[in-house]
Amino acid sequence: AKFGIFIHWGLYSNFAQGEWYLQYAGLNEAAYSRAMYGFYPSRFDAHEWVKAFKGAGAKYLTVTARHHEGFSLWPTQVDDGYNIGLTPFKRDVLDELAQACRREGLQFNCYYSLMDWHRKDYPAGRVAKSCLGNQKGDYASYKKFMLGQIGELIDSYHPGNIWFDGEWEHAHPQNDGTWQRTLDW
Secondary structure (H helix, E strand, C coil): CCCEEEEEECHHHHCCCCHHHHHHHCHHHHHHHHHCCCCCCCCCCCCHHHHHHHHCCCCEEEEEHHHHCCEECCCCCCHHHHHHHHCCCCCCCHHHHHHHHHHHCCCEEEECCCCCCCCCCCCCCCHHHHHCCCCCCCHHHHHHHHHHHHHHCCCCCCCCCCCEEEEHHHCCCCCCCCCHHHHHC
């Protein structure tokens, strides 16, 4: 496809500091999570966005369905209450973007982080420890959550591709192999 648009969008957008804001600013995760109650992108118009992308020559759109911060940009049913459906905005931006892409002939794709700086069952690796401490997590619980969300993305939005990120969280040479066991599907 040669040219596409990649959008990083989540709670970090409230702070206008980039998707690693929670990590780089050394913020308290619980306080940061409350930003969900102020998430209201009132001027969001999926059709206008996608029309502009197509006008620029893009052939696809990839949007962060869920970045490392753990906030889901769709009203997922497989979650602990940390998603756009519980914000004042409430709208399903993934659905709106997917529909707009189909109308304009662009491929719709999702970005999904395997790493999570929010969930208490996530097995914190070398990066997530700064947000979550040394929590061991619960591999079975997190895996069930993660695979449930990925299934939701596939079944609800039919993305052409899913871009996975965060696998490197447990890929460090000092890793004890637990991440691989987590992803052993």
